[in-house]
Amino acid sequence: MTTNNPFRPPFSAETPSQREKDLADELKGAKEEIQAKNQRELELLSQLLEAKTSLLQTSQQREQRLTTQLQKVKADLETTQQHEKTLTAQLEKWKSDFENTQTREKETATQVQLLKKTLDAARERERLANVNADKIKAELGFSKSREDNLNSEIEQLKQDLETSNGQAQTPSFKRARTDSWGPPGHTPTPSKRGGRGGAHSQFRTQ
Known part of the structure; x- marks a missing residue:
């Protein structure tokens, strides 16, 4: 149903069909601009x-390397501990031999001192291995934390990308009604300039 507009100019250089055509062209341009913007946004999100x-x-990959390195350090530590146990057992045996063999006291004492030094060196290697293992564990924990954060960001980006895809497929404008001037639900306002210029200024203020 066509409504009478009391503010409608008494004379216009454009016919209703011409004005509809102009509005349709302008609507088409706006749609193309929005589609281009959405496409650019999708490309940026994809990148x-x-x-x-x-x-x-x-x-x-870095976490995998650190894990491999940690496993190697653990294996070295276990080897050192096993060697320490072996040396301790040998030390106990040599102490017993020293107590039971007075004639070999000097030689056995020298061997005991050498074995003590070897044992001290083994314990120092064990301590350094423990320190190194603690450092690698801390770095591995930091790497896992970064991985968790990256996973969360990627999931959010995927959701944003899906949302942008859905918006890009939804029309942003409805077809203008043909039985009245202006977009649906819009009451034209008088323009100080008649003709095509007034029509364009009304559309731009939407």
């Missing part, structure tokens, strides 16, 4: 997702 994924892969 960001790719960069985050690459960073996550690098972090995972």
Whole structure:
């Protein structure tokens, strides 16, 4: 139903069909601009997702290297501890031999001193291995924390990308009604300039 507008100019250089055509052209241009903007946004989000994924892969590879290194340090530590046990057993045996063999006192005492030094060196290696293992554990924990943060960011980016894809597929404008001037639900306001200029200024203020 066509409504009478008391503010409608008494004379216009454009016919309703011409004004509709102008509005349709302007609407088409606006749609194309929005589609281009959405496409650019999708491209940027895709690039960001790719960069985050690459960073996550690098972090995972670093974590794998640290894990391998930690396993090696643990194996070395176990070997050192086993060697320490062997040396301790030997020391106890030599002490017993020293007590039971007075004639070999001097030689056995020298061997005991040498064995003590070897045992002290083994214990120092064990201490250093423990320190190194603690450092690697701390670094591994930090790496895992970074990986968790990256996983959270990637999940958020995927959700943003899916949301942007959904918005890009939803029309942003409805088709203008043909039985009245202006977009649906809009009451034209008088323009100080008649003709095409007034129509364009009304559309831009929406």
